[in-house]
Amino acid sequence: MRIDVENLRVSYGEVTAIEGLSLALDGGKIYGLLGRNGAGKTSLLSVLAGFRRQSGGSALADGRPIFENTATTREISLIRDAGETIDLGTVEDALYFAEDLRPRWDAAYAKELIDLFELDPKKNVKTMSKGQRSAVGVVVGLASRAPLTMFDESYLGMDAPSRQAFYDALLADFMAHPRTMILSTHLIEEVSALFEEVVIIDRGRLVVHSPADELVSMGTSVTGPTEQVESFTRDLTVLGTKKLGPTSSAMVYGRLDHAEARRAGLETGPIAMQELFIHLTGGPAS
C-alpha cells in the first residue's frame, strides 16, 4: 500500500504534535520510523491508521483519504504498545474479533504464532503480563496480513528471545507476503537490520527519509594518531571523538573520501545507525 502525506498537521488543542510534514512511501517495504520521545510518531501513525483525523493537510493510502474510510482502514492495521489495542476477553476472543475485522486474516498462521509465543488461547488478555499482551498484539498485527501494517513499539515488555522471535517472524512473513510495514521503535540497534528505508521525525517535522543503507553510509569512523585524525577531520562534521592514549577515533557525518583517509594513515569504518539518529535529532539528551 502506498502512502502520501502532504503538509500534515496534528494538534491536540494548544499542542502541535506534527507540523508541515510531507512524506511519500512507495510501499512494499519495511520502514523504520524513528524519533525521540514526543517527536510525533504515534500521532503520525494514528492518522495513517484512521484512528485520528488530521488537523491539516492530507493523508492518503493508495490515493484515498484514510479517515472515516472503512474500505481503506480495514486494510490498515496499527498495533500500539503492550496490547493496548486488545482489551476484550480471552486471546481466542481477540483473534475472532480480528478475523471478523480483517479481510486477509490467516487463522492457521495466527495459531502458529500463538504457539510460537507460548500464549494460552483461553487466558483473559487483561490478566496477562505486559510482554504477553504485547505478543497478542504482534499475533493480531502479523496474522491480519494488512497491506499497511504498523507496529508502534509493539514489543513493550517482551523479553529478548520473544522480541527476536517477533523480528524473525515479521521478516519471514514479509518475504512470503510483501506489504507495507512501518515499525516505530526506540531499539534502533536491535531492529535497524530490518529497515529498507528510514524515516526520522523530530519535533513533528521530517528530518530524514532515506534508504537505510544510504543513511548508514553517511556516517564513518576515522581512527588513527590523534594529530592526523584532527587534521583530516578539521573541515568535516564530527559527531563525537573518543581518545585512547595517542589514538583518536572520530565519528564523521557526510560523504568522505576513504582512499584519502587511508593515504593519511587513517582507518575508516562504519558507525551505528543509532549514533546518526542521536546526531540528527539534536545530540544526546541532556
Ligand SMILES: Nc1ncnc2c1ncn2[C@@H]1O[C@H](COP(=O)(O)OP(=O)(O)OP(=O)(O)O)[C@@H](O)[C@H]1O
Ligand atoms: N492525546 C493527547 N493530548 C495532548 N497532547 C498529546 C496527546 N497525544 C500526544 N500529545 C503530544 O503530542 C506530542 C507528540 O506525541 P506522540 O505520542 O505522537 O510522540 P511519540 O513520538 O510517539 O513519542 P514516544 O516516543 O514518547 O512514544 C507530544 O508533545 C505529546 O505530549
